[in-house]
Amino acid sequence: MSIIVHPGRGPYRLYFYDGRRVTGSGDLELSKTGKGCRPKEFRYRDAGRRQPRHVPTKELIRELRGQKVYLTGENEAFRSMCSDLQIPVAVIRLCRTCLLTDRVTPLKTKNAVKYGREEICMGCAKNELRREAGYLGGMGMKSIGHLEHMLEMYRDLDRVVGMLQPDTAKPAQTLFDRLEPHAVRKTQPITALPLPKQFVDASGVNNLMPVQQLCVDAGLLKGKDQLVVAATASGKTFIGEMAGMKNLSESRGSMLFLVPLVALANQKYRRFSERYGDFLNISLLTGVSRIHLPGTGVKARRSMKSDVIVGTYEGVDHHLRMGKRLAKVGTVVIDEVQMLEDPDRGHRLDGLIARLRHVAPKAQFLFLSATIGSPSVLAKKLSADLVRYDERPVGLERHLIFTERKEKIGLIKKMVSEEFRKTSSKGFHGQTIVFTNSRARCHTVADAIGNKAMPYHAGLSSMERRQVEKMFEKGEIAAVVTTAALAAGVDFPASQVIFDALAMGISWLKVQEFCQMMGRAGRPDFHDLGKVVILAEPGGVYSRESGGGTEEEVAIRLLKGEMEEVSPVYDIEGSSEEYVANAVVCGGEHECLTDLCGTMVGELEDAWPLLKQEGYIRERKGKIILSPLGQVMAEHFIGIERLSRILRMVRKTKDPLAIVAELDCVEDQDA
Numbered sequence: 001m002s003i004i005v006h007p008g009r010g011p012y013r014l015y016f017y018d019g020r021r022v023t024g025s026g027d028l029e030l031s032k033t034g035k036g037c038r039p040k041e042f043r044y045r046d047a048g049r050r051q052p053r054h055v056p057t058k059e060l061i062r063e064l065r066g067q068k069v070y071l072t073g074e075n076e077a078f079r080s081m082c083s084d085l086q087i088p089v090a091v092i093r094l095c096r097t098c099l100l101t102d103r104v105t106p107l108k109t110k111n112a113v114k115y116g117r118e119e120i121c122m123g124c125a126k127n128e129l130r131r132e133a134g135y136l137g138g139m140g141m142k143s144i145g146h147l148e149h150m151l152e153m154y155r156d157l158d159r160v161v162g163m164l165q166p167d168t169a170k171p172a173q174t175l176f177d178r179l180e181p182h183a184v185r186k187t188q189p190i191t192a193l194p195l196p197k198q199f200v201d202a203s204g205v206n207n208l209m210p211v212q213q214l215c216v217d218a219g220l221l222k223g224k225d226q227l228v229v230a231a232t233a234s235g236k237t238f239i240g241e242m243a244g245m246k247n248l249s250e251s252r253g254s255m256l257f258l259v260p261l262v263a264l265a266n267q268k269y270r271r272f273s274e275r276y277g278d279f280l281n282i283s284l285l286t287g288v289s290r291i292h293l294p295g296t297g298v299k300a301r302r303s304m305k306s307d308v309i310v311g312t313y314e315g316v317d318h319h320l321r322m323g324k325r326l327a328k329v330g331t332v333v334i335d336e337v338q339m340l341e342d343p344d345r346g347h348r349l350d351g352l353i354a355r356l357r358h359v360a361p362k363a364q365f366l367f368l369s370a371t372i373g374s375p376s377v378l379a380k381k382l383s384a385d386l387v388r389y390d391e392r393p394v395g396l397e398r399h400l401i402f403t404e405r406k407e408k409i410g411l412i413k414k415m416v417s418e419e420f421r422k423t424s425s426k427g428f429h430g431q432t433i434v435f436t437n438s439r440a441r442c443h444t445v446a447d448a449i450g451n452k453a454m455p456y457h458a459g460l461s462s463m464e465r466r467q468v469e470k471m472f473e474k475g476e477i478a479a480v481v482t483t484a485a486l487a488a489g490v491d492f493p494a495s496q497v498i499f500d501a502l503a504m505g506i507s508w509l510k511v512q513e514f515c516q517m518m519g520r521a522g523r524p525d526f527h528d529l530g531k532v533v534i535l536a537e538p539g540g541v542y543s544r545e546s547g548g549g550t551e552e553e554v555a556i557r558l559l560k561g562e563m564e565e566v567s568p569v570y571d572i573e574g575s576s577e578e579y580v581a582n583a584v585v586c587g588g589e590h591e592c593l594t595d596l597c598g599t600m601v602g603e604l605e606d607a608w609p610l611l612k613q614e615g616y617i618r619e620r621k622g623k624i625i626l627s628p629l630g631q632v633m634a635e636h637f638i639g640i641e642r643l644s645r646i647l648r649m650v651r652k653t654k655d656p657l658a659i660v661a662e663l664d665c666v667e668d669q670d671a
Contacts, residue, residue, distance in 0.1 A: 002068045004092070006099055007075040014042075015104065016067075022102040023047050026055065030077055037081040047102065061085060072096070095121035097128075115157040125157045132161050136402060139538035143402070143552045166401045166411050166535075174399040174533075176559055182391030187213040194221060199245040202275050209235035211389035212242070218387050220366075221246050227337070227367045227379040230389040232519035233493075236368040237268070240333035243364055248280075248307055253330030253363065256356070257310045260339050260349075262286045263458075263465055267491060268335075269300055269310040276308070285311035285319070313345070314637065317352045320359065321581050321634045329360035337367040338512055340378075340566050340601055347574035347602060348637065353382070354599045355585045358592070371515040373563030381566075381601045394522035396530040398559060402552050405537045408500055409448045415533060416449055419496045420478035428526045430495040431472060432479040435517055437501040437542060445481045445500060452478040484509060484517065496531045497521040502554050506543035509554070511561035534559070568602035573639035576607040580617065580626055580634040588623040610640060 001023075004015040011027035026044035030037045039057035065085070070092040071078060082089045093107040097120045105111075105121045113125035120128075126148055133139045133147065151160045162173025187208040190200055193216065208216065211230040220226060220243055228236055244255030257272075259265050269284040276282065284300035304319060305327045319326070334353060340346045357365065367382055369375075379386035403411060412434055419430035434445055434453075442455035454468045454477055471477045472492050480492055484504040497520050502509050509517075522530020540551035548554060570578070579597065586592035597604055611617045616630035626634065633643055649659045 002070060003064060004070050004072065004094065004099075004104065005075075005078060005089075006072045006094075006096070007078065012075075012078060013099070015099065015102065017104050021047070022104060025102060026052065028060070030081065036084050037077045039081075061087075072099070093119070095119075095124055097121070097124040113151065113155050113157050120157070122152070125151055128157060129160060132164050133402075133538070136164060136404065136538045139402070140550055140553050142549065143538065143556060146556045163400055164402050166403050166407070171397075171399065174401050176398045176400045176534075178398070179392055179396040181393060181395040182210065185210045185213070188216070193242070194246070195242060196245055196249040198279050199241075199249075199276065202278070203238070203241070204275065205238060209238075209393070210391070211235055211387065212239055214389055215239050215387050216242075218385055223247070223252075223364045225365045225382070225384040226387050227369075227375060227382055227384045228387045228389075229369050229372055229375045230387075231392045232370045232516075233523045234370075234389060234393055236370075237335070240331070240335070240366050240368065241272075243366055244308065244331040244333065245276075247330035247364060250330075253328035253360070254306060255308045255331040255333065256316060256329055257308065257333045257335065258313055258316055258352075259310075259335045260313060260345070262312055262462070264335075264491075265310055265312050265315070266462065266466070267469070272308055272310060273300075280308055281306040282308045282310065285309055286315040313339075313349050313352055317348060317355070317581070318635070318637075320352070320355050320585055321637075323584050326359055329356075329363045331364050331366070332356055332360065333366045333368065335368045337378075338369045338372045338516065338566070341510075341512060341568060346568050347570045347578055350568070350570075350600045350602050351578035351581055353601075354596050355582065357599065358585055358596055370519045371512050371563060372566060373512060374565035378566045378601070392522070392530075393524040394527055394530050396518075396522055396532065398518070399531065399533045400555055400559065401533065401535050402538055403535055405540060408535045408537075409445055411535060412445060412498055412500060413449050415496070415498060416453065416479045419531070420452065422495075424495070424526060424528045426526055426528075428493075428495075429475050429478070430527070431475070431477075431493070432496040432498060433492055433494040433520055434479055434481040434498045434500055435484050436481060437484060437503040437505060439483060441500065442481045442483060446479075449479060449481070454480055456480045456482040458483070484513065492520065493523040493526045494520055495522060495527040495529070496533065499532075499534045499555075501542070502534070502536065502551055502558065503542040508542075508548050509558060511558055512563045514558040514561075515563065566601065570602050570604055572605050572607060572610065573641045575605040576611055576640035577633060577637060578604060579607040579611065580630050583617065583624050583626060584631075584634045586624075588625055590619070590622055590624055593624060607640065614640065614644075616640070616643075 002017045004017055006013045011029045014026045014028055015022050016024045024044060024046045026042055028042045029040045031040035039060055042055045042057055042060045043052040044055045045052040064087050069087055069089045071089055072092060072094050074091060079089060095105040095107055096118060098105040107119055107121060111122045112119045113122055115125060129147055129151060130144060133144060147160055151157065154160060159173040162170065187210060189207050190203065190205050211234045215226060215228060218224060218226065220239065228239055230236055240257055247253065248255060257268060259268060265284060265286050272282050282301065283303050283306035285302060339349050365384065367384060372378060375388055376386050416432045419432050422430040436442055436445060439457045439459045442457050446453040446455040454471065456465060456468050468480060472480055497518060504513065518532050521532050534555050536552040536555035538552045582596045583593055586596055616627050616633065618625050629643065632638065653659060
C-alpha cells in the first residue's frame with residue numbers, strides 16, 4: 001500500500017493506493033504548533049462511497065509510518081511534518097487530471113504532455129483535445145487522428161489546441177512544420193559564361209542562382225533539352241532566357257516562351273521588353289489578340305517573325321492548327337509544364353509540345369515547373385534531362401488552423417494587417433496572397449479587409465489586373481485576393497499565402513496545385529521567411545459532388561501528400577481534338593500522324609473510327625483529309641462530342657448568343 005499526497009490550495013488530498021487502484025481518499029488539514037506543523041483534522045472516504053468519516057490524527061500518523069508516502073509536488077510544510085515524525089517521503093510525478101477521478105497515472109517521459117503550467121498524461125490530453133474539437137463540430141475521424149498524432153509528436157496540448165482556437169493561439173501553436181532554406185552555395189558570375197554581352201549587361205544578373213548553375217553544368221548552354229523542377233522564385237525563367245539568347249546569338253533561331261495564362265504572358269512580355277527591347281524584337285501571341293475589346297489587350301508586336309515570342313499555349317497552338325508555318329525556332333520554353341495534368345487543358349499542352357517538336361525538330365526544349373510528381377519519369381517521356389533542385393531559397397512555415405467559415409474573414413483581416421506591419425531585412429513590407437474558390441468570394445474578402453486589399457481574377461479586364469499588379473509591386477496594397485485558378489499565374493512577390501478555401505470552384509485542390517500555390521510565399525530578393533496559413537473548416541464541403549472528405553481532412557491530406565506521376569489518359573473528346581490538330585500539322589501524312597500521336601506523354605483514345613464515321617475526316621490515296629467541320633474542330637479547340645452538341649443546337653436556333661449561353665449551361669452541368 002502507498003499513500004499519495006497531493007498538495008492543493010486548501011486541504012491536502014491523500015490517496016490510498018494498492019498498486020492497482022485507489023481504495024480510498026481523504027482530506028487532511030495541517031496546523032502550526034509550537035513543535036511545527038501537525039495534522040489537525042483528517043476526513044476519509046472509502047472508494048465508491050460518498051460520505052466521509054472522521055479519522056483520529058494518531059491513526060493517520062500510524063498509517064503514514066507504515067506505508068510508502070509520496071508527494072506529487074514539493075511542499076515544505078508537509079515535508080517538514082514528515083521529517084519531525086520520522087516518516088520517509090519521496091516526490092512522484094503523477095497526472096493531476098487522473099487523480100481528480102481517483103486514478104493514479106505516473107508521468108514518464110513518453111506519456112507526459114505539457115498543459116498550461118503542468119503536465120498531464122497522454123490519455124487525459126487526448127480526452128481534452130477531443131472535447132475542444134467537439135465544440136467546432138463536424139470534425140472527421142481522420143482529422144481527430146491527425147490532431148492526436150500532432151499531440152504525440154509535440155507533447156504540448158496548448159500548441160495543438162491552438163489550431164482550434166485561432167483567436168487566442170500564438171503562431172508557435174498553429175505551426176504544422178517548417179521547411180528550412182538551403183545553405184548559401186557558390187555559383188559562377190554570369191560574365192564567366194559564353195553569353196552575348198548585350199544580354200549579360202541588360203539582364204541585371206551578377207551571379208547564377210543554384211538551380212541555374214545546375215542547369216549550366218548539365219549542358220544548358222550546349223543545347224541539351226531539360227526538365228527543370230525547382231521551387232518558385234528559384235530563377236527558372238532566367239534559365240530559359242540564357243538558353244534562348246545563346247541559341248539566338250548563334251543563329252539557331254528565335255525563342256518561344258510559352259505560359260498557361262494571358263496575364264502571365266503579358267507580365268513576361270513586359271519583363272522581356274523592358275530588359276531586352278532595345279536590341280531584340282519581342283512579340284506577344286495570346287488568344288486575346290483575336291478579340292478587339294477595350295481593356296483586354298496589351299499594345300504589343302504580334303508578329304511570329306521575332307527574336308523572342310512570348311505566348312500562351314493556345315495562342316501559339318492556334319497558329320499551328322491553322323496550318324501556318326513557324327519561322328526558324330532555336331529554343332522552346334514551356335513554363336508551368338505541370339499543366340499536363342490539368343483535366344481540361346492537359347491534352348492541349350501535350351499535343352502542342354508534340355506539334356512543336358515536329359515543326360522545330362532542331363530546337364532546344366526546356367520544361368519548367370515548381371511542382372511535379374515523379375519528375376524522372378516525366379523527363380524520360382519528354383526525352384529531356386532532369387535537373388531537380390528541391391531546396392528553397394527562403395524558409396517556409398506552414399500553419400494549420402481549424403475554424404468555422406464565418407470566422408475566416410476576421411482571421412484573414414487580422415493576419416494581413418499583422419503581416420503588412422512587418423518589414424524584412426531587405427526593406428519590404430510583408431504582403432499576402434489570399435486564395436479562395438470563387439470570384440464573388442474574392443470581392444467579399446477583399447472588401448472586408450479594406451482599402452489595403454484588392455480582388456484579382458480572370459473576370460477583371462487586363463487593365464484592371466495590371467493596375468492591381470502595379471499597386472502590389474509598389475507595396476501600395478497589403479493583399480490580393482485571388483482564385484485558385486490563377487495559382488500558376490502572375491508573379492506576386494508575397495511573404496504570406498492564406499488559403500481561405502481548399503477548393504478550385506467546387507472541386508478539392510490536388511496536391512500539385514496546392515504545392516504550386518503554397519510556393520508563392522517567400523521571395524529571396526524580398527523576404528526573410530515565407531508563411532503559409534490554411535484555414536480549414538471542420539465538416540466543410542463546397543459541393544455534394546466534391547467528395548474526398550471534408551475541408552479539414554483535405555488540409556491534412558494536402559500537407560502530407562505526395563504528387564502522383566504525370567500519366568494522363570485522354571477521353572474521346574480530348575483525343576479527337578488532338579488527332580485533328582496533329583493531322584493539320586502533318587499535312588495529312590498518315591505515317592507522320594501516327595508518329596506524332598505516339599510522341600505525346602498521355603494516352604490517346606483511338607479517335608479515327610468515330611471521326612471517320614461522322615464524316616469529319618476521310619482517307620484518300622494514303623492521305624488524311626479533314627472536312628470543313630474537321631477543320632473547325634482543329635482551329636477552334638473543339639472535340640467530337642462538343643461539336644456534336646453545337647450542331648444539335650444549330651438545328652434548333654440560328655441565334656449564336658443563344659447557342660453559346662445554352663452550351664455554357666450544359667457544360668457547367670456536366671462539370
